[in-house]
Amino acid sequence: MEIVVSGIRPTGNLHLGNYYGALVNFIKMQEENKCFFFIADWHSLTTHPDPDRLPINVKNVLSEYLACGLDPEKATVYIQSDVPEIAELYLLLNMHAYLGELEKTVSFKEKARQNPNNVNAGLLTYPVLMATDILIHHADYVPVGKDQEQHLEMTRNYAARFNYKYGVEYFKQPTAYNFGKELIKIPGLDGSGKMGKSEGNCIYLTDSPKDIENKVKKALTDNGPEGINTPKPDYIENLFTILKVVSTPEVVAYYDNLWNTGETKWYGKLKKQLAEDIIRTTSPIRERIDSIKNDDAYLQQVTKEGAAKARETAGKTLREVREMMGLSFHSAR
Numbered sequence: 049m050e051i052v053v054s055g056i057r058p059t060g061n062l063h064l065g066n067y068y069g070a071l072v073n074f075i076k077m078q079e080e081n082k083c084f085f086f087i088a089d090w091h092s093l094t095t096h097p098d099p100d101r102l103p104i105n106v107k108n109v110l111s112e113y114l115a116c117g118l119d120p121e122k123a124t125v126y127i128q129s130d131v132p133e134i135a136e137l138y139l140l141l142n143m144h145a146y147l148g149e150l151e152k153t154v155s156f157k158e159k160a161r162q163n164p165n166n167v168n169a170g171l172l173t174y175p176v177l178m179a180t181d182i183l184i185h186h187a188d189y190v191p192v193g194k195d196q197e198q199h200l201e202m203t204r205n206y207a208a209r210f211n212y213k214y215g216v217e218y219f220k221q222p223t224a225y226n227f228g229k230e231l232i233k234i235p236g237l238d239g240s241g242k243m244g245k246s247e248g249n250c251i252y253l254t255d256s257p258k259d260i261e262n263k264v265k266k267a268l269t270d271n272g273p274e275g276i277n278t279p280k281p282d283y284i285e286n287l288f289t290i291l292k293v294v295s296t297p298e299v300v301a302y303y304d305n306l307w308n309t310g311e312t313k314w315y316g317k318l319k320k321q322l323a324e325d326i327i328r329t330t331s332p333i334r335e336r337i338d339s340i341k342n343d344d345a346y347l348q349q350v351t352k353e354g355a356a357k358a359r360e361t362a363g364k365t366l367r368e369v370r371e372m373m374g375l376s377f378h379s380a381r
């Protein structure tokens with residue numbers, strides 16, 4: 049069985065784009081692979097989150113992932129900071145991470161530019177911590193977005209460098225796993241490309257039916273097609289893209305036909321349909337989120353069992369690495 053690792057930073061709530069772009073695939077992958085999905089709370093510390101807020105965010109993200117179908121019986125689901133082995137391996141791998149390459153990382157340069165007063169060492173070595181997350185479980189595949197590919201490349205470098213340095217074929221070379229054709233990019237409601245937290249054009253899985261109706265109502269439209277069989281402008285195409293994932297092919301064909309015949313004055317109806325179908329898709333998830341969030345005993349059990357499972361493989365890797373690096377003369381542990 050192939051090993052899959054992916055981390056999720058506990059920032060903000062999940063939206064429709066996350067759901068169709070990543071989560072649906074995580075849920076598929078857990079059926080056929082040995083998966084480790086974790087909440088990367090240490091990574092989120094680089095930006096000094098409010099200590100009162102962080103545990104709430106961790107709980108929210110965890111509840112949302114479970115509500116969407118991440119199954120702790122199938123995948124190992126844990127919180128990064130519950131696995132101290134990661135911190136130690138990170139320390140060891142840091143000895144093989146060089147300042148020059150870390151300073152050149154695109155994500156580091158970007159964050160340093162955005163936040164010149166908080167260029168901390170944790171930010172600099174963010175890719176080493178991420179490499180540790182991946183290598184500690186000997187991952188084959190890492191499902192991540194395009195923006196993480198450089199980190200994956202660095203992970204492969206650290207693996208190869210370690211193997212070369214200690215003359216072993218120990219760490220595997222993990223590959224970034226994009227879902228290729230299956231990857232559905234959910235557009236925002238403002239006609240401006242991708243749905244994203246920072247764009248403020250999101251439908252969240254936690255949005256109430258009323259919120260969803262209002263957001264869809266406000267989506268950008270125009271006066272209608274300017275003729276028969278004209279191409280759709282981006283912002284109209286976007287509404288159809290979302291309709292395609294939440295509605296039936298018949299519904300999509302019906303509105304496509306209205307567009308192609310050049311008819312006008314049906315956007316109101318389209319939006320009503322779209323809102324209804326989004327609500328039908330997200331409501332059961334929202335209800336599950338609510339009930340899981342209120343079930344502290346269940347969440348405790350999931351994180352406890354997840355941490356124990358993660359620590360098994362992590363502990364084995366750490367013991368082997370200590371040995372290879374010569375940390376083998378000491379008091380009996």
Ligand code: TRP
Nearest residue numbers: 053054055056057088091178181
């Ligand atoms: N850096 C990733 C992100 O920002 C999160 C992450 C941390 C991660 N550790 C990981 C992703 C390990 C995949 C594997 O999205």
